[in-house]
Amino acid sequence: MAMQRPTAAIVVIGDEILKGHTQDSNSSFAAKILYRLGVRVCRITAVSDTKEDIVEELRLLSARYTFVLTSGGVGPTHDDITFEAVAATFDLPLVLDEQLVQIVQSFYGVRDLRNNPALKMARVPQEHELFYADPSAATKKAAWATTFPLVKVRNVYVLPGLPECFEACLQGLQHCFPSSLGSRFMEYLFLRSEESLVAHVLEDTLKSCADVVIGCYPVLKNPEYETKLTVEAGSRSALNRALDLLTSTLPAESIVQVDAVKLALDKLLHLNSHEKASAAFEVFAECHQRFPDAEIAISFNGGKDCTLLLHLYHLFLRSKGKADQKTKVLYIRNQEPFREVEQFLQAAVERYNLHLIEYNEQIKPGVDRLLRDHPKVEAVLMGNRSTDPYSSTLSTFKMTDEGWPQVMRVFPLLEWSYAEVWQAILLLSVEYCSLYDQGYSSLGNPRNTAPNPALRYEDEHGVVRYRPAHALVNGAEERAGRNIKATP
Incomplete structure (x- = not known):
């Protein structure tokens, strides 16, 4: 069953961003994380610390995209109003979450929060879920990220604004976003020609090839090539059709073969x-x-x-x-x-x-x-x-x-994660064992290995099937199909 590629919007909240006093890095970081999960980021926007502005933006984006991530406005001060705005977006009341109350008490070292502004951090929209980050994702400076859980309200994910906390929080919470890794395929072409000389070829290719996106970028002061093309498609066959058309239409002498390591x-x-x-x-x-x-x-x-x-x-x-x-x-x-x-x-x-x-x-x-x-x-x-x-x-x-x-x-791959291995395999078009497309995520032998239960689903006819290994969201479940009796 083909998985529809999820979409996302990122909302950066804070007057300091709009005044130019603080440079936003969170949206760029989030876009990279989401891209490598196969999520297409469609919009990045910044809004002021005004409840009405935040609500207006969230209502528009939450109705349009699979995920909405917010950055900022979750602290204890008067201008931290993100939870209030999210509640208003979905017409929900704010409630005290007991888990968050205990976390705030422990984090700030206070027992009585009745008159403490930090209590604001435990008052969240009623229909909320809490997700805790992987502790290994946090540094000492970003301990907040694994102490406080991410608050999710429907399809809105509320994250802190401090970059260290935002990055550690999102890094440790990738399992919250269903992966669509493998839903896009990409190749590069490098040309000696200026982009203006190949524009008509690119336009003709796009007219002939559906579900293909071509990016064209000038490259300055490079003795080997002047233009870099990125060709991206929703299937390997669609990508190959576009590449065949481009390479047969572009002048053969303009296409540059680059170093294999550099290309990778x-x-x-x-x-x-x-x-x-x-x-x-x-x-x-x-x-x-x-x-x-x-x-x-x-x-x-x-x-x-x-x-x-x-x-x-x-x-x-x-x-x-x-x-x-x-x-x-x-x-x-x-x-x-x-x-x-x-x-x-x-x-x-x-x-x-x-x-x-x-x-x-x-x-x-x-x-x-x-x-x-x-x-x-x-x-x-x-x-x-x-x-x-x-x-x-x-x-x-x-x-x-x-x-x-x-x-x-x-051991050259010692520090790689499960997701990073699959990112590289798919993006570099590496051929791999067919068992990985049948729900196996770790291979032993036929007697002790079965498809991973975490990849199991039922199709529209109620038939049990398994997603490919690269669709596994939580890398910690990689070996869930090992050491169990396989079905003959």
Whole structure:
């Protein structure tokens, strides 16, 4: 079942913004977070600390968009009137929430709030929900963000205005927004031509291709190209049609092939995964510097994390002129695998020009055989993330434990989140195992792995189906389908 892409509006509240005394950064931060969740931000607006203005804006936006986020006006002072305005928007009374009363008492260290202005922070619209942020999202300076919950009233999400608190709060509350990740597909084209010379081609393409958006941006002082095109569509087929039309219509000599790593980082530029992808490429470079005369292998089992790792490493090798170099991948088949995993593995061997090393062993003897059969291997790239079992204490470069065959383990994706892995996979058009489109979010073997219950839904005919893995909202539920009896 196709998921309709949700929309959002962001309302920045405060006279200080409109007077130019304070620069708004919250709307930009929220737009980035929502974009990477697949939510289309349609409007950003700023209003004064006037109840009537806020109500007018919220009534208009809440009726038009899936989500409305507000920033500011939730403190204890006279001009903090956001809760009052939200209540008036939906014709609701303000009520004291006991949870919030206790939080305010604890936060400000007061027992009697009857004459304390802080009580205002516990008086919220009647039809409200409270959502608590992930504590790991907050810094010491932004402890407010995980002490006070986000207040949601229907489709309006009320957030603080202080940027540190706003960012930590929203960062830790992404699970509140149903993800539409994977609902948009994007590619870049780089041209030697000025944008005015290709405008007619872009207009003709848009007339011929539905559900396609083309952005055209001049690039100054770049010796390689003068114009950058972003081509975005609601399906891979629609994107490919638009790209085919553009590349067949534009002069062939005007299209520039850019460095593979640079192109990948450009695609990820507006996402958190941009910095982490950049760091991963730096890890690859450091690995080659540490082991200049050795062979580097990749541990690969067909899972999403090692698939992304393999793709990024392949881009790195391309950027270094080593695209034809066969990469050794270690596949330890210690239990009966999924048939789909085996099929995907063979396809990956062809796609990435791999030297596949397979052992039907447990992991420890499998590593021992690798080092005996391939003595030049001194480092193994691995796709572990810190949230994986037994991975919380790993570091980027770490030798195998005492009692194991000694080899350097390298973990370029250690600090990536579940959502960031899928952001990169989808945006970089990485081919992945088909099980991830069948509701599996973490792969073990057929006996201990089933589709993730968090992705389960019933279609319009009452038939149970599963959304794809990238639609999982809460990354903490990634392994919810593991270690349960799978249905034959």
